[in-house]
Amino acid sequence: MRTHVKRITSIADEITTFLLLENFSKLSVTIEPEGKVTKMRFVSENSSMTEEQLTEILLILNQPRQIELETYYWTLLGESGADMSLSVVGRMIDTAQGYLENGAIVLTLIREEIE
Amino acid sequence: MEIFNKLKKPLPNRLRVTLLLYFPLICFLGVMIANDPQAFDNFIKIQLSPAILLTDYLAVGGIAGTLINVGLIALMNILLFYFLKLPYTGLMFAAFFTIFGFSFLGMTLVNLIPIYLGGLLYSRYAKIKFRSIIMLSVFAGTLGPVISHLIFGYGFTGIFAWFLGIAVGTLLGFFVIPIARHLLKFHDGFNLYNIGFASGIIGIVFVSVMKSLGYTTQRVVLLYQSHNSIILALLFISCLYLMTVGYFAEEELIKKWKLILPISGRAISDFTEPAGFGATLFNMGLVGLISTVLVLILGGVVDGFMLAAIYTIIGFGAFGKHPKNMWPIFTGAIISSLVLGLPLSAATTLGSILFATTLVPIAGVYGPGWGIVAGFLHVFVVRQVGDFHGGLNLYNNGFAGGLVAGVLIIIIQTLKGGEK
Structure with a gap:
């Protein structure tokens, strides 16, 4: 359980830092565990991110889940801004959705706990 | 060129295993071409080597004996990947070819199996599937010389030497996984051979303990040094x-x-x-x-x-x-x-x-x-x-x-x- 929670907080750390580095403004993070599934929602206000940039990020975050990589490499998360960090997050989550709304970027990540 | 272009198509998943099978097969073909009557004896000689860095198996057991070792290790890993239904990822290729290469230089069936056993026990202990950590166990073969040296190098004899080697190898195979994961943060993923970094530190601790107990490890440079x-x-x-x-x-x-x-x-x-x-x-x-x-x-x-x-x-x-x-x-x-x-x-x-x-x-x-x-x-x-x-x-x-x-x-x- 502890490892599971640490992995969730590492993902949240990575995305939070990424969004704050992109735009240092109000940011809300919600983490909702429901059984084995955890939903993470990030809302970054006054974002200057373009649709193209968001699409590129969603492409990285929606890479296929790879348990073999996650088990080993998840400790690399937390040093945000590094070029491959989002790729590590992508390997650790099942789906990522996002959109821009009134200058805010809304990102939703879903991760299911797998043995 | 047009003919070649027409033949091009993505490799189906079920055929990907055959891609790797080529490597043990070409080794066994090499054994046949070498036509060495001592091949099996030399293979056994390699298994009984202390395996300290740098021990080139081509120098210890010749071409045929070495290729049997390399081919069998490759085959064992391919079967493991196949039965564990591992996806064909970059990490899998990195692990497979690293172990394939180091089967010429220190890895043997004798010193790899206890490390895999340690990985299996770790997966049971941590309540995760073995397939999640098998790649780490494959890379952890780097510690093979510890096992070979305990059995054949330090002067222990008989069943005790085998017991000691297998027990220590299993323990190392167990603990190298969390240690390697932890040490990844030291260089933030900038060193691709991270298990080598972790194993170097484990090796220092192990050698220090053995040295304090009066057992020294002598480095060797045993290289083949001729074109073949x-x-x-x-x-x-x-x-x-x-x-x-x-x-x-x-x-x-x-x-x-x-x-x-x-x-x-x-x-x-x-x-x-x-x-x-x-x-x-x-x-x-x-x-x-x-x-x-x-x-x-x-x-x-x-x-x-x-x-x-x-x-x-x-x-x-x-x-x-x-x-x-x-x-x-x-x-x-x-x-x-x-x-x-x-x-x-x-x-x-x-x-x-x-x-x-x-x-x-x-x-x-x-x-x-x-x-x-x-x-x-x-x-x-x-x-x-x-x-x-x-x-x-x-x-x-x-x-x-x-x-x-x-x-x-x-x-x-x-x-x-x-x-x-």
Whole structure:
């Protein structure tokens, strides 16, 4: 359980830092565990991110889940801004959705706990 | 050309296992060509070797005996991957070819099985599936000499020696997984051979304990040091085979391969995802070919040590290495070898130059200038640190690379104003 929670907080750390580095403004993070599934929602206000940039990020975050990589490499998360960090997050989550709304970027990540 | 283009199609998943089966098969073919009546006896001789770095099995057991060892280890791993239903990822290729190469230089069936057993026990203990950590167990074969040396090298005898070797090997296989994971943060994924770094530290602790108890470890340099056409053919055909399969498995090969070049190489850089399976195989063959040609141009001999280095590069050609991030490392390592007055054709020098590519992420992230610095520093460090663990860690360059990366990235980040 502890490892599971640490992995969730590492993902949240990575995305939070990424969004704050992109735009240092109000940011809300919600983490909702429901059984084995955890939903993470990030809302970054006054974002200057373009649709193209968001699409590129969603492409990285929606890479296929790879348990073999996650088990080993998840400790690399937390040093945000590094070029491959989002790729590590992508390997650790099942789906990522996002959109821009009134200058805010809304990102939703879903991760299911797998043995 | 049009005919070749028509033949091109993506390789189906069920056929991917056959891609790797080629490697043990070509080894067994090499055994038949070598036609050595002593082949099986020599294979047994290799199994009973203390396996300390640098023990080139071509020198211990000849071509045929070595190829039996390499072929059986490759086959064992392919079957394991198959039954565990592992996906064909960059990490899997890196693990497979690393172990394939090091089966020429220190890994045997005897010293690998206890490490895998330790990994299996760890997965049970941590309540995770074995397939989640099998890659780490494969890489952890670097600690094989600890087991072989306990059974055949320290002077213990009989059942006790076997019990001790297997028990310690299983324990190391168990603990190397959390230790390696933890030590990844030391260099932030800038050293590709991280298990080598972790195993170097484990090796230092182990050697210190043994030394305090009165058991010393003597380094050896036992190299084959002569050209052999079967070995050269094995290497060239391996590279060309990967490039050819890559060519036929990818419709827009060069376009896809170019997607690999901007990738930094820092963990996790799995090329199979952005560039596809075919372009990844092509890149693996290409970096292998470049490394082989480099060895021959510098006047080196392709022996077991070189095979370990080149096959490891081939494997990581799917997980971090490509020509664009390799050349600065090669350049820096060659310059420092010249500064130190090392003969470029010597196996130990060439080994340092080739294995220095563990630091390609530095060139990929911070540019070729820092890549040259990393390669330059690596040769200085790797020449000194092998004695620390007494040659019990086969990935000595991974250990040195971890130290170089851990220090250098802090220097680079400080100079770039990372604290601001």
